[in-house]
Amino acid sequence: MVNNANWLLPEGVEEILPTEALKLEMLRRKIVDDFTAKEFSLVMPPVMEFVDALLTGTGKELDTQTYKFMDQQSNRMLGIRADITPQVARIDSHYLSNNDVNRLCYTSTVLRAQPAEMGGQREVLQCGVEIFGVSDTSADKEVISAMLETLALANINDVTISLAHVDIYRALVKDSKISEAEEMRLRDVLLRKSTPDLNDLNRQLGQSLLDAFITLIKLQGDATILLKAEAELPKLPAISNAISELDEVVGYIKSAYPKVSVHLDLADVAGYRYYTGIKHSAYIPGRGRTVAKGGRYDHIGAHFGRSRPATGFSADLKTLVKLA
Template sequence: MSVPPIGPTELTPMLPEGLRDLLPERAARRRAVARTVLSAFERYGYATVVPPAFERESVVARGVGGAVRRELLRFLDPEVGDVLVLRPDMTPQIARLVATRYREHPGPIRLSYEGSVVRRPRGRARRQRQLSQAGIECIGFAPPHADLEVIAATLDALHALGLRDLVVELSHAGALSAVIDALPAAVREPVADAVAVRDHAVWRSLLSGAELAHVERLVACAGEASELDGWSAGLRALGHADVVDALSAVVAGLERSGSRVIVDLGELRGRGYYTGLFFEVLADGVGSPLAGGGRYDALLGRYGAPRTATGAAIDLEAVESALAQRGLDRDPRPSKVLVVGSAAARASTASRLRAEGRAVSECDPVDEETLSRLVAWEGYTEVLRPDGG
């Protein structure tokens, strides 16, 4: 039975919602950005690994929270019946890899990666299912040195791309997350939800006394890193000396980066996952962070290989947006030459140019209109006709 041809309008919905194709120019830019980022990571001693695109659900579920678990895209392995998932995050894969392949490694272990993660869209804010990342994981290296190294490597990677006007936002899981986790179970999640959207009325209706004062003091600690010294005495009195010390050490180390550093102790991102300092890198005009990460000392223990750990991931799509807004997204592809003519006439010319390192395409003789369209579509910078045709 013959299959009827598909018209152009019928092709439009063939790509699943939330996915996109990268055509040659965009793909070349993505590859160039990823190469620059991974090269910067290499300068800090990070070795690149390539984990698989999917894993057993039981492996990934150990390393992600409930919200991410609900976003997993699952499918059944028809060969053995296992439930598999497309990876929603690279870090659980690195944890599995370290627990199995690096079990005897004395540490520190420094690994980098680049690839796509896939999640179901959550709400209207995120339309893309497939996110491209490049990141690092630093395992078995103590804070604050490891925290500072990971942030510095992330900033150096972004600087290498030409991005300079960056803001580093620091927070710590020992601040508000720890306080909310100690609240009575009945109000814990409602308070967390209210704080996440800064709904003062709701959390004030749920809390009172010392608990309310504690939460509001931490939410108020948001501003330039230079303000940390002024908050220090009050935070220490509330039992957050470790938070102050960790943040102060990293702030001092980041002074050399030239980036603006802010602190927000009312941040709940990664609650239940991060165990210490965590951060985001922001840029004006970009709707999402360029990068983020933090300390996750409990994760490796879930895979039977407890070690301290911290890491970061750079959102390559957000980086491309920042580069475009700043006029830094130049096409990295080499200039291309089109050699037009008979196979016999164009062969030697094409071979000679390729031997010189030029990018060369060949084409049979065509009419001028078709040739003009081809040149415009492919972006050829030079057209040669060795046989004069």
């Protein structure tokens, strides 16, 4: 008697059958061709590495998502990558360090301990680009352009791009002089977009330290909120610079991609410890989660010996094929 359990796959892992596999491979080829035509150099990092290298620096945020096991040859702990960006940062820092600017791309599998969404996949075919060595918004614009054109190659055109800038939140936290514990509570409230909880937290502190954050949580919508932010937020240099950068990127998207809707959420603190500047997420109607996302993560290569500007985006090719 055949044991059907022998045919079961782990939850969040799937087999891709001929028709969809062909679609996936054809899309992968088109995307790689597009990346390389844009002069991004293709890299292929290893699927596993020593954990202390894989989770170095910014990669530590991925610790709980990384599968780990003992290497029988070295008796050191190995990890299967849950994201490719830290590996690409190491390539930039170690192997391509003679270049002032590196523009790299990839399409490879990552494995995560938990899916990003309920019922989602743990094995992801990740594609993306990274630009190292460019500090101005030209790199942010180029990455956003590559992201939108990747979605277009997958026949995903009804796109809304949501923009944020973590420097605004960081400047307000520094200016308010709240404790680390208070900041953690504040960040949780902002992640939940709970104005009542924010008002309660403000009262608990016994002073108006959080008034600026009460303003911040309301600053979401179209490009006009940048004018409100300029008028209503504290006049801090970091905030003024962040608003200026967002305004520049919004103007670029509207000019280059007039059919793309632009949304701003200045209280978006998701990934606050990872991102260092502008962050961007792409959404489509009927789906509550992103279809692609990225942003600036300057200094990601510091632990590899090369701290410098960096920005990029990533998407899951399997998701793109299913949504097309």
